[in-house]
Amino acid sequence: MAVLPKEVLENLISTQCKVFVDATVGGAGHALGVLDRNRKLHFIGIDRDQEALDRAEKTLERYSDRVTLLRGNFRDLKEMLHGIGVSSIDGILFDLGISSYQLAGGRGFSFKDDEELDMRMDTRDVLTAYEIVNSYRQDEIARILYEYGEEWQSRKIAKAIFDRRKKDRIRTARELADIILAVKKKTGKIHPATKTFQALRIAVNDELASLAGGMDAAVDLLSPGGRIGVITFHSLEDRMVKQRFRSDEALTVLTRKAIKPGIEEIRSNPRSRSAKLRIAEKI
Structure with a gap:
């Protein structure tokens, strides 16, 4: 619409x-x-x-x-x-x-997406959200969340992501959203993962x-x-x-x-x- x-x-x-x-x-x-x-x-x-x-x-x-x-x-x-x-x-x-x-398209834009994290607008591009979440340093993830998502809990969320991927890779948007929900309480109507998803999308697509x-x-x-x-x-x-x-x-x-x-x-x-x-x- x-x-x-x-x-x-x-x-x-x-x-x-x-x-x-x-x-x-x-x-x-x-x-x-x-x-x-x-x-x-x-x-x-x-x-x-x-x-x-x-x-x-x-x-x-x-x-x-x-x-x-x-x-x-x-x-x-x-x-x-x-x-x-x-x-x-x-x-x-x-x-x-x-x-x-796009939210319903299975590329990881939606918190409920069970497909692999992607977030590319153009599927010809190389960088994906999966790579950032599973390969970038903890401090670099925190920087992306803070600069591109204006997420004031960026370090806390980056640590949770880093700790989780020590056990297993984070493969889907739903998994990532659940990790964030565990460390950031929901207040109001906006989903706690909104700023993180925004930041990752901005980074992936420059x-x-x-x-x-x-x-x-x-x-x-x-x-x-x-x-x-x-x-x-x-x-x-x-x-x-x-x-x-x-x-x-x-x-x-x-x-x-x-x-x-x-x-x-x-x-x-x-x-x-x-x-x-x-x-x-x-x-």
């Missing part, structure tokens, strides 16, 4: 928009709205996940004459677009959330470096008046986006405060509750 769909359309898609890029096309939730709102634009959807692209292709079949789908990391945005003859764009969206089908590179490329590609929108789901990403927009003299920040989902959207899609949308326009 697309997050902040109305807000994305109202702020990023105008009648003057001719080329629009969805840098994280996923299941094409935003794509449908974009293509319906502006029936003249060409839509370029990018994703690292081949399964996502296969789903998007089926969903967008009736718009095939106006859609181009590309597999790759959005940090390579310039090279990918230049490869299909596109040198400028009028709008771009980065939705940094994990889709429901997400923060990819975001920095993707935003740089997007700003360079935007034509004057073109807009960039980024939907984040945790404070690390949001701070990066806010600082990147504010520090660029080529951009006008259009969202003094991030746009957040309303009560109705959160009720219908609880996973949207932490979403924040920031938008800037190329001068």
Whole structure:
């Protein structure tokens, strides 16, 4: 289910928009709205996940004459677009959330997953969460959890992981979640393993470096008046986006405060509750 769909359309898609890029096309939730709102634009959807692209292709079949789908990391945005003859764009969206089908896809993104720990967005990549959890030093695991997950119990959790793997390898997401539950009590609605899983996913997919590179490329590609929108789901990403927009003299920040989902959207899609949308326009 697309997050902040109305807000994305109202702020990023105008009648003057001719080329629009969805840098994280996923299941094409935003794509449908974009293509319906502006029936003249060409839509370029990018994703690292081949399964996502296969789903998007089926969903967008009736718009095939106006859609181009590309597999790759959005940090390579310039090279990918230049490869299909596109040198400028009028709008771009980065939705940094994990889709429901990825959570259910057996790659270790979900706490209840009994498949082997993986967490790769692109299965062609080498590094997996399994390797980090079972091979990295205890202090390195603690650093990853603290820096990428802002997990204040990082050392305690890293020690529990290290102690457990002395007995046997940690093979599944469920096993890892149970280890964390044993040392970190649950308070409120958020699962105690949330920050650890976030940190591992970011490390496996090099997400923060990819975001920095993707935003740089997007700003360079935007034509004057073109807009960039980024939907984040945790404070690390949001701070990066806010600082990147504010520090660029080529951009006008259009969202003094991030746009957040309303009560109705959160009720219908609880996973949207932490979403924040920031938008800037190329001068």
